[in-house]
Amino acid sequence: MQIDIDEISKLFGATAALHPVSLALPSGALVALLGPSGSGKTTLLRILGGLEFPDTGRVLFDGQDATGLTVQERRAGFVFQSYALFRHMTVFENIAYGLRARGRQRPAEAEITRRVTRLLELIQLPDIGKRYPTQLSGGQRQRVALARALAIEPRMLLLDEPFGALDAKVRKELRQGLRDIHDTTGLTTVFVTHDQDEAMELADLVVVMSMGRIEQIGRPQDIRARPASDFVRSFISA
Amino acid sequence: MSDTVISHVTSEPRPVRAALIGFAVLAMALLVGAPLITVFAEALTDGLPVALESLSHPEAVDAIRLTLIVAAVSVPLNAIFGIAAAWTITKFQFKGKALLLTLIDIPFSVSPVVAGLCIVLTFGANSAFGGWLVANGFPVVFALPGIILASMFVTFPFVAREIIPVMIEQGRSEEEAALTLGASGWRVFFTVTLPNIRWALLYGVLLCNARAMGEFGAVAVVSGKIRGLTATMPISIEMLYNEYQSVAAFSMAAVLALLALVTLALKTLLEWRYASQLAANRRH
């Protein structure tokens, strides 16, 4: 799904988290929001997911105005920075949560089991359904959070620092994991990071942000070759 | 783990420590143990049958029933208000949050008698509102609604105070995750929020219940102490005692103490059974 961000701005009290920013994300792209701490990456992601509402501007999904859609109506698969797994539920129940929440269109129990099993296989953790989140490693939690987000058959995938809490070796493995899942599902995927290697290696399109503004949008190789500002130059060479 | 930490940071020599512990035990025995034993001993001076006989007196039965009704109404209501207050304070950003937190604590600092007087002044027959209520057949003061109001005022902070720290620590992200997965607000509350606070909530409800059944000061002012009608257990105990009906007074006191002991036992059981979860949840 194509996502357009049109002159979005957001104030928190007196701090401008986002000055009006505009951005077009092509359908099926894997996009990195890259920038230092406090540059507004999370705010932009939360606005896309419907967890935060912009002060001005519009969000368009496939050309349709989605600014007023509630978080439930957005159907965005959201992976939180600390994963936010439901601590009192097993992994199976975590992943099934979105299916059970569907009310009248809720699938039959056998269908739920089938889908959860398939998602556990997709994240290559077929045997952990009965465990609780505290009994998982950081990398396993991240993958469960991803499976839980995918269970609702989302229209897009939004990830806030998906590799933030992991050690270097696991990060590398999971980067490939995210790439694979993106390629199999074909979902428009936006992930937040402040690690320029991660953004450059993984993304089709990199959005460099600083202090609530977009500094540059481009393919990794273009940004490397032609940084649009001193900020971008120093940030990607850091 | 806390034990080892304590032995590292304290440097008192052994005799000092023994003396301190001894003093604490002695104080507990004098202040808590002795009165409790006395209550049961006094109740049983003429034997168990006499004590039970005094409890089956119609006025005693009325007092016990009234206390149970007051607890049964005020505890669930306070649980709901406590959850609502904790939810508002922890999940939203707004001006006056600190003020609201202070308001929740007021019952802890205001004397229950003063609270009772405020209710009498607001709802009593001498005030315009109270007069209107009485004229319309719904007296508050010297009646059940006043007693419930007074009990609720006094026990209001217990539930909120237990669950606010838990909610603050857990943050909002699990609820937000549930919303992004398509759950409605109510569904999020019942499937995510409530299970996450359940032990703290239960704990708060137990404390609230113990206090609601035992409250004297505020209830004494609003109830008018009408025997068999607005006399709760603590009120009847006082009245019986003043009339030198010591066996009856102490029998009733023993029942009240037993109810409190059951509450304490439940609380201890919970603490023991869910020690790790409570430790992770409690900050005060």
Ligand SMILES: Nc1ncnc2c1ncn2[C@@H]1O[C@H](COP(=O)(O)OP(=O)(O)OP(=O)(O)O)[C@@H](O)[C@H]1O
């Ligand atoms: N709920 C909020 N209330 C007040 N200010 C906020 C809130 N959320 C974000 N901000 C402010 O908005 C700005 C942008 O924050 P944001 O979380 O989007 O940054 P970020 O790029 O995700 O940073 P990080 O890499 O540290 O996560 C910051 O100055 C932050 O302090």
Ligand SMILES: [Mg+2]
């Ligand atoms: Mg962030």
